[in-house]
Amino acid sequence: MxxxxxxxxxxxxxxxxxxxxxxxxxxxxxxxxHVTDTRPREDMDLIRERFWRHPLHPHHAxxxxxxxxxxxSPREGEIYEAEKASAEEILKESRGFCAGAExxxxxxxxxxxxxxxxxxxxxxxxxxxxRAAYGSREExxxxxxxxxxxxxxxxxPCPILLLRPTVRDHFPIES
Amino acid sequence: xxxxxxxxxxxxxxxxSLIALLTLAGIMIRPFRWNEARIAISGAxxxxxxxxxxxxxxxxxxxxxxxxxxxxxxxxxxxxxxxxACLFDWLGVQAARLAGESAARLFLNVxxxxxxxxxxxxxxxxxxxxxxxxxxxVTKLRLPALPYLFACTFIADSASFLLPISNPINIIIxxxxxxxxxxxxxxxxxxxxxxxxxxxxxxxxxYRRQLGGSFDVERLSSxxxxxxxxxxxRYTCCVLALVAPxxxxxxxxxxxxxxxxxxxxMLLLAGACYWRRTTLREAGKGIAWSIFGFIAGMFIVVRAVxxxxxxxxxxNLLLHLSRGSSFGAVMVGxxxxxxxxxxxxxxxxxxxxxxxxxxxxxxxxxxxxxxxAATMFGCDLGPNLTTVGSLATVLWLLILRHRNxxxxxxxxxxxxxxxxxLMLFAGxxxxxxxx
Numbered sequence: 001m002x003x004x005x006x007x008x009x010x011x012x013x014x015x016x017x018x019x020x021x022x023x024x025x026x027x028x029x030x031x032x033x034h035v036t037d038t039r040p041r042e043d044m045d046l047i048r049e050r051f052w053r054h055p056l057h058p059h060h061a062x063x064x065x066x067x068x069x070x071x072x073s074p075r076e077g078e079i080y081e082a083e084k085a086s087a088e089e090i091l092k093e094s095r096g097f098c099a100g101a102e103x104x105x106x107x108x109x110x111x112x113x114x115x116x117x118x119x120x121x122x123x124x125x126x127x128x129x130x131r132a133a134y135g136s137r138e139e140x141x142x143x144x145x146x147x148x149x150x151x152x153x154x155x156x157p158c159p160i161l162l163l164r165p166t167v168r169d170h171f172p173i174e175s
Numbered sequence: 176x177x178x179x180x181x182x183x184x185x186x187x188x189x190x191x192s193l194i195a196l197l198t199l200a201g202i203m204i205r206p207f208r209w210n211e212a213r214i215a216i217s218g219a220x221x222x223x224x225x226x227x228x229x230x231x232x233x234x235x236x237x238x239x240x241x242x243x244x245x246x247x248x249x250x251x252x253x254x255x256x257x258x259x260a261c262l263f264d265w266l267g268v269q270a271a272r273l274a275g276e277s278a279a280r281l282f283l284n285v286x287x288x289x290x291x292x293x294x295x296x297x298x299x300x301x302x303x304x305x306x307x308x309x310x311x312x313v314t315k316l317r318l319p320a321l322p323y324l325f326a327c328t329f330i331a332d333s334a335s336f337l338l339p340i341s342n343p344i345n346i347i348i349x350x351x352x353x354x355x356x357x358x359x360x361x362x363x364x365x366x367x368x369x370x371x372x373x374x375x376x377x378x379x380x381x382y383r384r385q386l387g388g389s390f391d392v393e394r395l396s397s398x399x400x401x402x403x404x405x406x407x408x409r410y411t412c413c414v415l416a417l418v419a420p421x422x423x424x425x426x427x428x429x430x431x432x433x434x435x436x437x438x439x440x441m442l443l444l445a446g447a448c449y450w451r452r453t454t455l456r457e458a459g460k461g462i463a464w465s466i467f468g469f470i471a472g473m474f475i476v477v478r479a480v481x482x483x484x485x486x487x488x489x490x491n492l493l494l495h496l497s498r499g500s501s502f503g504a505v506m507v508g509x510x511x512x513x514x515x516x517x518x519x520x521x522x523x524x525x526x527x528x529x530x531x532x533x534x535x536x537x538x539x540x541x542x543x544x545x546x547x548a549a550t551m552f553g554c555d556l557g558p559n560l561t562t563v564g565s566l567a568t569v570l571w572l573l574i575l576r577h578r579n580x581x582x583x584x585x586x587x588x589x590x591x592x593x594x595x596x597l598m599l600f601a602g603x604x605x606x607x608x609x610x
Contacts (some may be wrong), residue, residue: 010317010388011318040310040320042584043324043584044310044324046584047303047306047562049302050302050558050562051299051302051303052463052465053303053463075307079307079310079311079314082315083314084309086315086317090317132317132319132387134278134319134384134386134387134388135387135388135389
């Protein structure tokens with residue numbers, strides 16, 4: 001069984017706990033995926049364009065740079081380094097919860113990369129968390145599934161295991 | 176050249192207006208994604224070629240606005256050279272360390288830092304330099320990037336009318352319409368605080384789910400490690416400590432602010448070259464040279480329209496809409512400037528309003544000051560509505576999105592459309608109460 005786990009920087013432990021359910025499954029191949037979101041770079045380039053500057057990331061720019069504008073700043077390298085270091089650290093940390101897992105690193109729109117990779121990697125199951133936990137109160141309800149998980153649920157080529165926080169104090173839900 | 180032929184006044188006016196309209200439409204739509212500078216210069220060149228404005232008049236128009244050109248140059252150079260000294264990187268690390276590991280406090284610190292940088296270096300520095308620094312910080316700290324990026328982008332404009340130097344648009348307006356520093360501060364300081372408060376409050380509400388966590392400050396390097404050359408960093412701090420009060424003093428006595436910006440930039444450049452932190456060529460890369468072509472083109476195009484009397488009529492229309500009251504002046508000025516800014520970009524709108532405001536010179540001081548302050552306010556804050564460009568850009572993004580093409584920038588619009596009208600109205604209301 002090939003299980004693809006979607007990391008977001010805050011869910012390695014939660015995924016590790018979920019993987020214990022599959023300990024008896026043999027053979028089990030686990031893939032730990034981290035996607036670096038490229039939207040912030042694109043947004044920064046749009047802002048630079050508004051202020052008459054050359055895009056920092058030309059290959060992500062929505063248009064060819066205007067002529068006679070300054071060349072990209074060295075800030076570009078710093079951004080790539082920070083993204084790369086963060087992705088590697090997250091993947092390394094995930095191996096602590098599942099030794100022997102295959103690590104996969106991508107960049108793009110996380111929701112699209114996840115479903116595309118699930119198809120390419122021939123995943124039998126995708127494990128995804130309902131939303132990244134940034135320390136806010138655990139919630140249930142209509143907005144509790146983030147846009148990435150929602151897209152993956154809608155478009156994945158295989159079954160999905162959607163991990164949600166354990167919340168007991170909102171029940172029973174009244175009509 | 177048509178200047179060899181005598182054209183009746185009516186045809187002169189019609190042709191000038193038509194070329195101006197085409198230029199503004201070109202800037203708005205940007206056919207084939209042409210650079211706006213190219214469009215503005217083409218418009219000006221056509222006017223000159225057809226003899227609709229004399230070269231002497233065009234030259235005089237440009238020379239009269241030397242303060243604006245040099246301020247743009249000085250401001251951009253000052254920011255670029257301060258970036259070379261790693262000042263903004265150091266401030267970013269300090270903001271993170273002072274946040275006490277709380278994501279929410281870091282969010283607030285980003286707003287405060289953005290306000291400080293916009294106030295002293297102009298909105299340009301916050302949007303272009305602080306944004307990537309904050310992005311690198313939050314990536315290292317594993318915090319959600321978008322709220323922090325949006326905070327930087329929005330505060331760049333929300334804090335850009337704290338001082339005359341906080342936005343070059345203010346210099347464009349103030350070069351033509353005098354508003355002394357005490358009046359500027361009386362009319363725009365409190366609205367700035369109100370607008371920044373709304374910006375912070377609404378953003379905290381919008382991103383409340385993403386700001387509940389904490390971060391491990393050990394993921395960051397020390398503030399000292401952010402500084403690549405200590406002597407140049409200290410020198411930069413000293414120069415800026417001189418430039419800030421010099422700006423205030425110059426604004427107080429109506430001395431050209433461009434002289435202060437240029438002097439500060441020259442001092443930093445001398446230091447940077449002495450410590451071999453940059454070269455003239457490298458420093459030049461930090462400056463968007465095409466903006467000078469754009470401004471020059473717009474000055475000439477608007478001057479040609481001014482000669483037809485159309486801008487006076489536009490000014491009279493604004494005055495008529497305001498019904499001669501200070502409340503009307505503030506509301507009409509703000510709404511007109513903000514709307515125009517989103518249609519045709521804030522620089523052309525500021526130049527156009529400069530010309531239109533000539534016809535309010537004889538209005539009562541309250542109305543006159545109301546219009547001038549509201550124009551700066553609308554042109555400075557207006558871009559937050561469609562942060563990524565003009566309304567035309569947003570419409571284009573919406574069309575692409577409709578065709579299922581992956582686009583960036585729409586999230587900015589979604590936030591901008593919620594928060595900006597609120598900030599514009601509250602700020603204008605505060606300004607009116609202060610008139």
